Amino acid sequence: MALAKRPTNLLKNKVNVRPVGNRLQEATAEDFAEICELLEDYADKLDALTGGDTPNQFYGVFTSLALLQASYPNAIAGAYAIIDQGQGQSARIALWDTTDSLWEIQETTATTTTGKIGLATEVLNVKVTDVNGDPYLIVSGTYEGPDRTKLESYSPNSIIRAL
Structure with a gap:
């Protein structure tokens, strides 16, 4: 899942070159900095709620172990996929073995x-x-x-x- 969008450094680091001096009628660089802080806070909370910063360990459903290995020769720790060869065959779980760096069907x-x-x-x-x-x-x-x-x-x- 993608992380929430955040304000750019160009927006966050704006400064007024010639402030008008009437803070009630103009948006100042400080106002934009405060808005950016709020956006960062909301983005952090959104990512925490949605798991946006957590890698997805499910790699999908494949018809064979060979196809899974060809599609994903490397994976993250705890990764798994379903191997379903079709009608009449039981679906099996393949887990990524981090020690041997390969996919293994779990009996x-x-x-x-x-x-x-x-x-x-x-x-x-x-x-x-x-x-x-x-x-x-x-x-x-x-x-x-x-x-x-x-x-x-x-x-x-x-x-x-x-x-």
Whole structure:
């Protein structure tokens, strides 16, 4: 995500050559400096809220590991991508190995529950997957509850990190 735009140094460092002396009727260089300080402050807060200064670790969806490696021979620490070879093949997660500087497919083991799991509401199609010792929940279907107008839908294979 791009960072918020900021005032240029040319604008920030303006000075009056011949001030008129009537501060109520003219915009002075000091006024512009104050505006620039406000803009910088707003831009910093906007970047913090949107994560604009945080690099995106998701590199996309690819049909093969070779295509991912050709597209991104280098990546940042913690980078990951989805390898989806198409219908009939399970999507896999590729993680960037910073030690070896290469993409690696993560092997997973899965335990599937096809029944309903209820805590205050019920969820259909929950799958618990282990990726390198970290548990993940893969949820597809919808929540069911007494008020059918408040169903919360999930896209197929929404992945949630189990806490």
